[in-house]
Amino acid sequence: MFNLILFGPPGSGKGTQSEKLIVKYNLKHLSTGDLLRTEISNKTPLGLEARSLMEKGHLVPDEVVIGMISSALDGNPAATGFLFDGFPRTSAQADALDKLLQLKKTSICIMLALEVSEEELVKRLLKRGETSGRMDDNNDAVIRERIIEYNRKTAAVADHYEKLNKVVMVKGEGSVDEIFSALCEEIDSRIKN
Ligand code: B4P
Numbered sequence: 001m002f003n004l005i006l007f008g009p010p011g012s013g014k015g016t017q018s019e020k021l022i023v024k025y026n027l028k029h030l031s032t033g034d035l036l037r038t039e040i041s042n043k044t045p046l047g048l049e050a051r052s053l054m055e056k057g058h059l060v061p062d063e064v065v066i067g068m069i070s071s072a073l074d075g076n077p078a079a080t081g082f083l084f085d086g087f088p089r090t091s092a093q094a095d096a097l098d099k100l101l102q103l104k105k106t107s108i109c110i111m112l113a114l115e116v117s118e119e120e121l122v123k124r125l126l127k128r129g130e131t132s133g134r135m136d137d138n139n140d141a142v143i144r145e146r147i148i149e150y151n152r153k154t155a156a157v158a159d160h161y162e163k164l165n166k167v168v169m170v171k172g173e174g175s176v177d178e179i180f181s182a183l184c185e186e187i188d189s190r191i192k193n
Contacts, residue, residue: 111158
């Protein structure tokens with residue numbers, strides 16, 4: 001199995017690049033952001049809880065997202081590989097993911113980490129907020145809070161995989177196609193080795 005984590009701050013291009021990578025490498029896309037937004041639009045109790053946190057730019061509790069990922073892994077027994085997008089976002093989520101994959105006798109092969117400046121992140125998210133209807137994208141203060149939350153809780157997840165020698169930094173500024181090519185180059189070199 002080929003399992004990869006696409007990592008980076010909010011607005012770094014994880015969702016955008018995931019859409020292309022899953023097609024090229026035949027991976028099952030697991031985006032905790034998308035799973036949470038589905039819960040919100042279905043107005044489930046979990047969705048109601050998530051909504052109030054997400055609209056403030058805060059992370060949803062670990063046990064909620066770990067539970068969602070665990071069910072998604074169990075629900076896709078035939079997958080030949082997973083692309084984790086927006087997960088793990090805390091050290092506790094990273095520990096849980098390693099254990100879940102171990103139970104399935106597999107592991108993370110690579111973490112691709114997109115590097116984008118804060119000003120570019122804010123610009124992209126505000127632009128998306130003009131049309132997406134996403135409550136967390138149309139307010140400068142909420143976007144800044146998401147970036148603070150990333151620096152406070154999520155950046156450390158890269159250290160977790162750095163210790164396992166699995167992190168590759170990729171420049172996340174440029175055209176979508178340029179960034180996609182850079183990501184593919186890294187994946188291809190790992191697949192061949
Ligand atoms: P997510 O849905 O994961 O979304 P994101 O971090 O906002 O964005 P992403 O990185 O995927 O967006 P992209 O750059 O592709 O999270 C939303 C919220 O859900 C979190 O704040 C949190 O509350 C909650 N949550 C999710 N997972 C969680 C977890 N594991 N634990 C706890 N809470 C969790 O796109 C951004 C924009 O940039 C787009 O408009 C795109 O078109 C544009 N763009 C992309 N690439 C570009 C490029 N190269 N040049 C110019 N623009 C580009």
